[in-house]
Amino acid sequence: MPAVLEIEGLRKTYKSRRRGTRNALDGFDMRVEAGQVHGFLGPNGSGKTTTLRTLLGLIRPDGGRMAILGQEVPAALPAVAGHIGAIVESPQFFPHFTARDTLSLLASAGDVPAPRIDEVLELVGLRDRAGERVKTYSLGMKQRLAVASALLKNPKLLILDEPANGLDPGGIREMRTLMRNLAESGMTVVLSSHILGEIQLICDSVTIISLGRRVASGPVDEVLARHSSGAVRVRVEAATDLPVAAEALTRAGIRVTGTEPDHLMLTGVDKPATVTRLLAEQGLYVSELTRVAADLESVFLDLTATAPVPGQHRQVDQSTKVGGTEQPTSGGWGA
Amino acid sequence: MSLYRTELRRLVKRRFTRWMTVLGLLVLAAVVGGVFLTNEKIDATARAKAEAAAEQQYQEQTRWAEQERAACEAAKSGGTAADPGRFPDDCSVITAPPRESIEVDWFLPSTFDFRENFGFTLLPLAAILALVGFVVGASFVGAEWSTGGMMNLLLWRPKRLTVLLTKLAALLTGLLALAVTTTVLWFGSFWIVATLRGTTEKMTSGAWQSFALTGLRGVVLALVGATVGFAVASLGRHTAMALGGAIGVIVVGQFGVAILLALAGVRFAEVWLLPTYVAAWMEKKVTLQNWQACQATYFGECKPETLDITWQHSSLLLGVSLVLILGAALWTMRRRDIS
Numbered sequence: 134m135p136a137v138l139e140i141e142g143l144r145k146t147y148k149s150r151r152r153g154t155r156n157a158l159d160g161f162d163m164r165v166e167a168g169q170v171h172g173f174l175g176p177n178g179s180g181k182t183t184t185l186r187t188l189l190g191l192i193r194p195d196g197g198r199m200a201i202l203g204q205e206v207p208a209a210l211p212a213v214a215g216h217i218g219a220i221v222e223s224p225q226f227f228p229h230f231t232a233r234d235t236l237s238l239l240a241s242a243g244d245v246p247a248p249r250i251d252e253v254l255e256l257v258g259l260r261d262r263a264g265e266r267v268k269t270y271s272l273g274m275k276q277r278l279a280v281a282s283a284l285l286k287n288p289k290l291l292i293l294d295e296p297a298n299g300l301d302p303g304g305i306r307e308m309r310t311l312m313r314n315l316a317e318s319g320m321t322v323v324l325s326s327h328i329l330g331e332i333q334l335i336c337d338s339v340t341i342i343s344l345g346r347r348v349a350s351g352p353v354d355e356v357l358a359r360h361s362s363g364a365v366r367v368r369v370e371a372a373t374d375l376p377v378a379a380e381a382l383t384r385a386g387i388r389v390t391g392t393e394p395d396h397l398m399l400t401g402v403d404k405p406a407t408v409t410r411l412l413a414e415q416g417l418y419v420s421e422l423t424r425v426a427a428d429l430e431s432v433f434l435d436l437t438a439t440a441p442v443p444g445q446h447r448q449v450d451q452s453t454k455v456g457g458t459e460q461p462t463s464g465g466w467g468a
Numbered sequence: 469m470s471l472y473r474t475e476l477r478r479l480v481k482r483r484f485t486r487w488m489t490v491l492g493l494l495v496l497a498a499v500v501g502g503v504f505l506t507n508e509k510i511d512a513t514a515r516a517k518a519e520a521a522a523e524q525q526y527q528e529q530t531r532w533a534e535q536e537r538a539a540c541e542a543a544k545s546g547g548t549a550a551d552p553g554r555f556p557d558d559c560s561v562i563t564a565p566p567r568e569s570i571e572v573d574w575f576l577p578s579t580f581d582f583r584e585n586f587g588f589t590l591l592p593l594a595a596i597l598a599l600v601g602f603v604v605g606a607s608f609v610g611a612e613w614s615t616g617g618m619m620n621l622l623l624w625r626p627k628r629l630t631v632l633l634t635k636l637a638a639l640l641t642g643l644l645a646l647a648v649t650t651t652v653l654w655f656g657s658f659w660i661v662a663t664l665r666g667t668t669e670k671m672t673s674g675a676w677q678s679f680a681l682t683g684l685r686g687v688v689l690a691l692v693g694a695t696v697g698f699a700v701a702s703l704g705r706h707t708a709m710a711l712g713g714a715i716g717v718i719v720v721g722q723f724g725v726a727i728l729l730a731l732a733g734v735r736f737a738e739v740w741l742l743p744t745y746v747a748a749w750m751e752k753k754v755t756l757q758n759w760q761a762c763q764a765t766y767f768g769e770c771k772p773e774t775l776d777i778t779w780q781h782s783s784l785l786l787g788v789s790l791v792l793i794l795g796a797a798l799w800t801m802r803r804r805d806i807s
Binding site: 186189190191192193207210211214217219221225226227228229230234238239241242243244282286 | 470471477478621622803
């Protein structure tokens with residue numbers, strides 16, 4: 134499939150006399166194929182918004198290459214801007230204008246036909262509140278308006294930064310359906326979000342960024358499989374036999390990562406049948422043997438090293454740096 | 469073109485623009501109303517009343533002079549002068565003023581002479597239009613920056629300089645329409661005031677031309693004010709930057725500098741103050757005087773040293789300031805990241 138969005142070796146450095154140099158983007162790569170819903174994930178301060186802003190011409194990069202719809206940006210941005218709908222970070226609108234006025238002014242600036250305004254208002258569920266001033270809107274309603282403004286151009290590439298921010302559960306589900314429908318209609322959607330369950334549900338592929346570098350990318354299933362630890366949950370007929378079972382498995386080279394009151398957790402198990410055989414040899418009979426699939430949240434926390442540790446307060450910028458040390462590092466000022 | 473039309477629409481739609489325009493027009497209407505109420509048309513009755521008042525004052529002065537002369541003569545003959553310096557040596561010098569020295573005009577009610585007075589009203593008109601232009605211009609771009617509207621717009625129109633200059637063009641078009649309309653109404657209003665509460669006599673084509681050119685300079689001043697407000701707010705990416713900057717310039721740059729120059733005894737201190745150039749722009753010339761010097765005349769009289777500030781000097785200052793401030797705003801728009 135052709136790439137709608139390509140980023141190679143993108144660099145952005147912020148320099149400050151007092152705080153030194155910070156690499157917000159440190160050779161970041163990303164590729165999004167046409168017609169996909171692509172999740173763009175990363176901890177706070179990892180460079181997601183900087184990437185999107187750079188891509189959209191709001192920030193000047195210090196190095197690297199970017200292309201949208203096959204055209205190099207930012208040079209060709211005026212030519213492709215008509216095909217990109219975007220919201221970056223929290224939506225902000227002029228508070229005294231109504232939603233209809235806001236969209237009407239944008240449509241007029243972008244030569245979008247007026248009937249499209251009603252279409253997008255209907256699409257995001259603001260049809261009946263379109264005549265009210267934006268200052269009376271809740272965060273969720275502003276979010277819907279932002280999505281409406283991004284959809285106004287009927288873009289080929291839709292970039293949404295935290296679109297579910299402030300939405301109620303019904304709104305999140307509507308947004309999910311909308312994203313899927315848009316992708317099915319041929320639109321490519323890039324979605325930045327921290328609601329990883331949502332990303333796993335609606336995205337075809339993901340890119341995970343940490344400290345300005347890509348730490349994982351590809352189809353969601355592949356990323357999960359690639360970073361799955363081969364965890365297996367095993368129960369035996371009598372819970373009192375679990376210590377014996379654990380000892381037998383450990384002797385056979387299988388890693389027992391957790392001993393719960395009623396089951397064991399194993400990792401590094403290539404063939405679950407090995408477990409059955411080993412335990413049967415000890416006269417222990419398996420009542421449950423389940424391969425535990427990794428979810429996106431655990432993969433994300435693992436890859437970015439941002440899982441909470443009891444008794445520790447993780448600071449922003451404390452996450453994994455690809456190509457650096459194995460341990461979590463700080464990429465803050467002076468890094 | 470669509471962006472220009474959109475920005476013009478946005479400008480007119482903004483509540484701040486509407487309120488500031490209404491406020492400016494109300495102030496101007498108050499000036500016209502005040503002039504209308506404090507002036508009267510001079511008719512035969514008013515002139516007769518003034519002549520009677522002048523005659524009455526002449527009579528009072530004559531009576532008083534006679535009383536004083538009598539008192540003087542009595543004091544001289546009786547040698548009873550309590551205050552030796554009260555009367556002159558020769559009592560005959562105490563005389564009433566000549567009748568013609570008490571002018572009838574002094575007793576006439578205030579009247580609005582279009583030819584004489586209208587020119588002075590063009591300065592407040594220009595000042596209020598420039599103030600409205602400055603504040604609306606600053607808010608037009610400043611609010612866009614602070615509410616994220618500019619970023620939204622740049623996602624649609626990625627050419628930054630085109631966007632900023634189109635916004636400026638829309639602002640100047642809107643202000644030009646307001647300033648020209650207001651100036652025409654100003655001329656019309658004062659013509660009516662002069663017709664009803666004064667006189668429109670002696671208006672020649674030369675006088676009209678002079679007023680028209682002054683009005684035109686006022687409109688240009690308003691456009692310069694709007695551009696400066698717009699550019700400074702764009703530089704600081706907030707309306708408050710322009711308003712704060714203006715207050716800073718007034719407080720530090722004008723009052724502070726004026727006090728400093730006065731303490732230092734600098735010649736022609738007003739040369740360093742902005743209002744001098746605004747006045748010179750509107751009045752074509754401002755003559756500054758230095759009373760600490762003597763320019764002797766053929767008759768041995770001392771005249772103060774003078775320095776003329778002309779509208780050409782003002783245009784140079786305004787032009788250079790405009791180029792520098794707008795240039796800086798465009799440069800930062802092009803270079804700075806938008807976050």
